[in-house]
Amino acid sequence: MTHYTEILLTQRPDDKPIGPQLFEVVQKAIPSAGPGQVLVKQTHMSLDPAMIGWMSPNTDSYIPPVALGSVMRSSGFGEVVESNHPDFAVGDRVMGMMGWTEYSLNNGQGLNKVQPGVDAETALSVFALPGLTAIQGLFNVGKPKAGETLVVTGAAGSVGSIVGQLAKAEGLRVIGVVGSDEKADWILEELGFDGAINYKSGNLEEQLRELTPDGVDIFFENTGGPIQQHIFNRMNSFGRIVVCGMIADYVSASPAPGPSWIRVIQKRITIQGFTMPDHFGDVPALLAKLTPYVMQGKIQYRTHMLEGLESAMSGLNLLLSGGNRGKLIVKL
Amino acid sequence: MTHYTEILLTQRPDDKPIGPQLFEVVQKAIPSAGPGQVLVKQTHMSLDPAMIGWMSPNTDSYIPPVALGSVMRSSGFGEVVESNHPDFAVGDRVMGMMGWTEYSLNNGQGLNKVQPGVDAETALSVFALPGLTAIQGLFNVGKPKAGETLVVTGAAGSVGSIVGQLAKAEGLRVIGVVGSDEKADWILEELGFDGAINYKSGNLEEQLRELTPDGVDIFFENTGGPIQQHIFNRMNSFGRIVVCGMIADYVSASPAPGPSWIRVIQKRITIQGFTMPDHFGDVPALLAKLTPYVMQGKIQYRTHMLEGLESAMSGLNLLLSGGNRGKLIVKL
Structure with missing residues (x-):
């Protein structure tokens, strides 16, 4: 093996479906690590909703x-195969922004070693962007109090599923909005949510009213879309709305208005x-807050695995359609 | 004089113009103060935008x-004419929620004595709701920093004019949105704003872009209306939007959507x-913060005086049309 594959973004999605037509797949010679550099062989690549915003x-x-x-931006998990950096040794398992590539050169900044005993799936599904985002958004923006009611959209997604479980662990009533009955079952039966709404079926206003008899104190918004207004209408006095994602509107040239x-x-x-x-400087503190919930078994997750670098190109569409079941990961 | 006049709200405005048809004028016998009570003869009645919300x-x-x-709700200024309350004596000048009435009975709660040397106009224009609202909203919600840019709507209004002057005193660049050229001149020439936009004329987007070359850090919203979206589009990273009033939408059955x-x-x-x-408990602290600005001559105001209790009924329309020049006060 003297060559590797990487994928460049060559067109913007703007209202068009995401697929191979937006990218170019190229072969390059595997480089050597220069002074102070680390060469990482990526083994698992994370596909996250924010990436669709980054393409726009x-x-x-x-x-x-x-x-x-340039190479499409993403975070990933891999193994150090060559190191001229004092902090990294060959064989170290690392996470960081690696991009859509089989190999990446790195000067060590933003590259983090993964604790022994944490596998690639857990690392990317919990201890990377999803878990950090959930902790930061729920606690530092949403400021939850036991007994309050939280509604989270994208509730079976990588961030939403952790937000809901953290809120349950804190003693809140938690209602999740999802896009399929299968996901509704999963968050109710496996994750222990108090209620689930499939936004594609039934009378949303009525379902929300029934599931939030005391109104809504925290609205954790991951998706946008028409249910936003219905949840907004249920907000209680001094309610907090955490705007984390608007995936329904990222690729639209004319996003729908808000409330x-x-x-x-x-x-x-x-x-x-x-x-x-904005909060990468707080990662150690956020991880310290997240870890006990994971250790106590309070954070369940599931992964949706794709195979091979090139599967990422149409794989991103699963995040737009909600077709993924669990954290979307590409295994290289 | 054995009788006095009061005005009852008998209909809701809902999209209809505000006027005498919504009210009933009644005569009543002047009461006597009972045990622990104070009888106040109101001399000046404040008309505020929030009242239109209270009618809805x-x-x-x-x-x-x-x-x-019941009697229409409003704040006012008056004189104690009879007192069985230990804290108030005949002749005391007081402010409080008195309603649309020439005389009001009060148990002393929410009734505040006015400092000597402060006349009725200053009391109602600065040291009552307008000044308290401006201080609370600008400092505790907006969190201004010298060098930032603030845009305030309803900038010639009772709250907006004080917000803008406080922000100028704190070293911000201040742009005001008003509804007439006369008001634009007033906030520029008398109040010292850095820029003024008459939302009824010209290209709002272009004017805003020219007047806020560094974007907008604080948007103090008093009015709603189509300019909201234009200001929103100029918000900088970590910008704060203080939502204080939406007078353009209070009486509408179907308010326009937001951004x-x-x-x-x-x-x-x-x-x-x-x-x-929510902040009446903080009034002493808010007044303590406001007073030095007033003492240093940094807060100018002007009053728009109406004559006689019954003038209030159509006078409220001036707040909807923006036809008032200065703080709207009814002299009884």
């Missing part, structure tokens, strides 16, 4: 879009957006 | 609507609603 042309967002012609701010006054609601890149 | 049928807001058949939350994520924006009744 918006230059006014929290991080620049992936430049056309009127009249109720924001009437109920003294706080709506707050956040993204993890 | 929404039972799900921060305070109940004014019940049909999509996509930018809330991209810019990590916080949108927070607040109302003063």
Whole structure:
């Protein structure tokens, strides 16, 4: 093996389906680690909803879009195969932003060693972006209190499923919004949510009213879409809305409007957006907060595994359609 | 004089113009103060935008609507004419929620003595709801920092004009949105704002872009209406939106939608609603913060005086049309 494969973004999705037509697959010679560098062979690549935002042309967002012609951005898990860096040795298992590539060169910044005993699936499904995002958003933005009611959209997704389980562990009533009956069953039966709504069926307003008899104190928003207004209408006084994702609107040139701010006054609601890149400096503290929940067995997850680097190109569509069952991971 | 006049709310406005048809004017015998009571002769009545919200049928807001058949709710200034309360003496000048009435009986709760040297106009224009609301919203919600840019709607209104002057005193760049060229001149020339936009004329997007070259850090929202989206589009990263009023939408049965939350994520924006009744316990601290600005001559105001209790009935329309020039006060 002297060559490896990487995938470049060559077109923006704008309302078009995501697939191979947006990318170019290229072969390159495997490089050697230069001074201070680490060469990582990626074994597992994470596909996350935020990536669809990173592909869009918006230059006014929290991080620049992936430049056309460069390797698609993603986080991953791999093994150090060559190191000229004092902190890393050959054989170390590491996580970091690696991109859609089989090999990546790294100067050690943003590359983190994975604790022994934590496998690649757990590392990417819990101890990477999903778990960090859930901890930051729920505790530092949502400020949950026992006895309150939380509604989370994308509740079977990588972030939403952890948010709901953390909130249950904190003594909240937790209702999840999902896109299939199978996912509704999973969050009710496996994750212990108090209620589930399949946004594709039934009267959403009525289901929400029945499942949130005391209203909604925290709305953890991962998806956008028409159910947003219905949940907003149930917000209690001093309610908090954590705006974490809007996957339903990322690729739309004209996103749907949001709720009127009249109720924001009437109920003294706080709506707050956040993204993890602002909080990478807090990762040690966030991991310290997350770990006990995992150790106590309170965080279940499931992975949806794709095979081979090139499967990522149409695999991203599963996040848009909600067709994935569990954390989407590409095994290389 | 053995009788006095009061005005009852008998119909809700819902999209209809506000005027005498919504009210009933009644004569009553002047009562005597019972044990522990104070009888106040009101001399000046405040008309505030929030009152239009209080007239609407929404039972799900921060305070109940004014019940049909009861005295219209308002704050006012007056003189104690009879007292069986240890804290008040005949001749004391007081402020409080008095309602649309020439005389009001009060048990002393919520009735505050006005400092000597502060006249009725200053008391109602600065040291009552307008100034308290401006201080609470700007400092405790907006969290201004010198060098930032603030845009305030309803900028010639009772709250907006104080918000803008406080922000100027704190070293912010301040742009005001108003509804007439006369008001634009007033906030620029008398109040010292850095820029003014008459939302009824010109290209709002272009004017905003020119006046906020560094974007917007704080958006203090008093009005709602189509300019909301334009200001929202200029929000900087970590911007704060203080939702204080939405007068353009209070009487509408179907308020216009708000901005999509996509930018809330991209810019990590916080949108927070607040109302003063939640902070009445903080009034001493808020007044302590406000007073030095007033003493240093940094808070200018102007009053728009109406004559006679019954002028209030159509006077409220001035707040909807923006026809008032300055703090609207009814002199009894």
